[in-house]
Amino acid sequence: MKYPVPVQIEITRIELVRWIDACGPDCVTTLTPYDVKEMTPLATSDIGFLVKEDKECIVLAPELNDDGGIRRPICIPKSCILSRTQLVGRKRRKERR
Helix, strand or coil, X not given: CCCCCCCCCCCCEEEEEEEEECCCCCCCXXXXXXXXXXXXXXXXXXXXXXXXXXXXXXXXXXXXCCCCCEEXXXXXXXXXXXXXXXXXXXXXXXXXX
16 A cells, blocks of 8 residues: 655664553453452563654554555553663663653
């Protein structure tokens, strides 16, 4: 698929991001009060091309198409990020919260 208006995004980094995500049951189910009491946010990790960064979030994409398409992007709030490790790109760095 060709996009009518090409948007140029400078992809300069691939990062590993460890962050806190919301979680819940995988299916519609009834939980006991004990089950709910034991629920906690989930630490997770994602690797991808850094396609956007601003003061509130970063957007990682694990797949980039030759026609300019960005597949399966994920927007991660900076307030949820535990650590970032730059794997490829300018100025290798590791940031921790």
